[in-house]
Amino acid sequence: DTEVTQTPKHLVMGMTNKKSLKCEQHMGHRAMYWYKQKAKKPPELMFVYSYEKLSINESVPSRFSPECPNSSLLNLHLHALQPEDSALYLCASSQDGGAGDGYTFGSGTRLTVV
Amino acid sequence: AQSVSQHNHHVILSEAASLELGCNYSYGGTVNLFWYVQYPGQHLQLLLKYFSGDPLVKGIKGFEAEFIKSKFSFNLRKPSVQWSDTAEYFCAVKKWSGGNQFYFGTGTSLTVIP
Numbered sequence: 001d002t003e004v005t006q007t008p009k010h011l012v013m014g015m016t017n018k019k020s021l022k023c024e025q026h027m028g029h030r031a032m033y034w035y036k037q038k039a040k041k042p043p044e045l046m047f048v049y050s051y052e053k054l055s056i057n058e059s060v061p062s063r064f065s066p067e068c069p070n071s072s073l074l075n076l077h078l079h080a081l082q083p084e085d086s087a088l089y090l091c092a093s094s095q096d097g098g099a100g101d102g103y104t105f106g107s108g109t110r111l112t113v114v
Numbered sequence: 115a116q117s118v119s120q121h122n123h124h125v126i127l128s129e130a131a132s133l134e135l136g137c138n139y140s141y142g143g144t145v146n147l148f149w150y151v152q153y154p155g156q157h158l159q160l161l162l163k164y165f166s167g168d169p170l171v172k173g174i175k176g177f178e179a180e181f182i183k184s185k186f187s188f189n190l191r192k193p194s195v196q197w198s199d200t201a202e203y204f205c206a207v208k209k210w211s212g213g214n215q216f217y218f219g220t221g222t223s224l225t226v227i228p
Contacts, residue, residue, distance in 0.1 A: 042204055042218035043158070090158065102148060103216060107157040 004106035006091050012112045015081060021109045023074040023091030032074040033103070034066060035090040043090055049074060050096075081113045118207050120219035127195050128227050135190040135222050137179075137205030147188040148206040148216070149179055158204065164188065175199070197228045 004025045013019050023032065031050045035043035048056035049068040057066075063085075065077040074091055088110050092103040119138045127133060139145065149161040162173025169181040179190045188205060205219040 040202070040221065040223065042221050043216075045216070092158075102146075102160055102163050103158075104160075105150075105158040 004091055004093055004104050006089075006106035006109050008109055009107065010110050010112075012114060013078065013081065014114055015083070017081075018077070018079045020078065021076040021089055021091075021111075023076075023106055024072055025093045025104070026072055027093065027104065028071075028095075029093035029104070030071060030096045031094045032068065033092040033094075034074070034076050035092065037088045037090055037108070039088075047076075078111075081111075083113050086112045118205055118217050118219040120203075120205055120222050122222045123220070124223045124225070126225045126227065129197055130194045131226075133190070133192040133195045133199070133224070135203055135205075135224070137188045137190065137219055139186050139188070139205075139207045139217075141207060141209055141217075143209060146208040147179075147181060148208070149173065149177070149188075149190050150204045150206060150218075152202040152204065154201065161190070161203075195224075195226050197226045200224060200226045 004023060007022045011019060033048050034046040036046055037043040045058050046060045047054060047066045052068045052071055054066065063080050067075040067077060076089065088108040090108045091106040094103050117140050121136045147164040150158045151161050152158050161177050162171050162179055164171045164181045170178060172178045177190060177192050179188055181188050190203065201224060203222045203224060206216040208216050
């Protein structure tokens with residue numbers, strides 16, 4: 001299995017809702033990432049987990065809360081989002097976060113906040 | 115400021131034309147370099163990567179890129195484009211020190227006209 005699987009593929013939520021995005025990989029990768037991508041823009045890093053520990057938080061608002069229950073799973077909990085948070089949320093993984101790693105990206109969750 | 119620059123924001127070519135997309139970075143030290151492609155509505159896919167050795171790197175679908183260290187460049191080339199190459203192309207740099215995240219360029223939108 002050489003894929004990163006993200007669910008759901010599409011999500012529409014109100015500003016008072018609580019929802020979660022899920023990401024799963026079974027490649028034995030020990031580093032996992034959340035990125036946010038607006039249309040026609042490059043992905044922007046949000047969080048990095050390395051060996052199930054949060055190693056980088058790029059000053060993301062607290063309405064986004066990551067969680068790494070185990071080495072194969074990465075969640076992003078959403079609460080009280082704003083319309084400007086609408087974007088494609090991408091999960092990625094790499095072998096161990098080392099310098100020589102390439103990323104494998106998931107297909108993303110397209111989030112619309114209404 | 116350290117950055118990854120893609121000077122061509124939108125490129126329009128006819129089928130069979132040759133392609134060259136520019137990528138320059140401003141990080142000092144050792145870096146790994148990547149090109150990713152994002153077809154409409156799809157996730158990011160790795161086209162090719164440079165870690166060390168031969169600076170001319172061949173990737174999938176007939177793409178290649180040349181790392182020129184003195185120019186801090188990693189330009190993407192294809193001798194003859196096809197309509198199916200229409201996509202967004204992102205250059206990415208990963209530093210050997212100071213964290214394990216990618217720095218993406220702003221992207222180049224390629225449209226190939228049949």
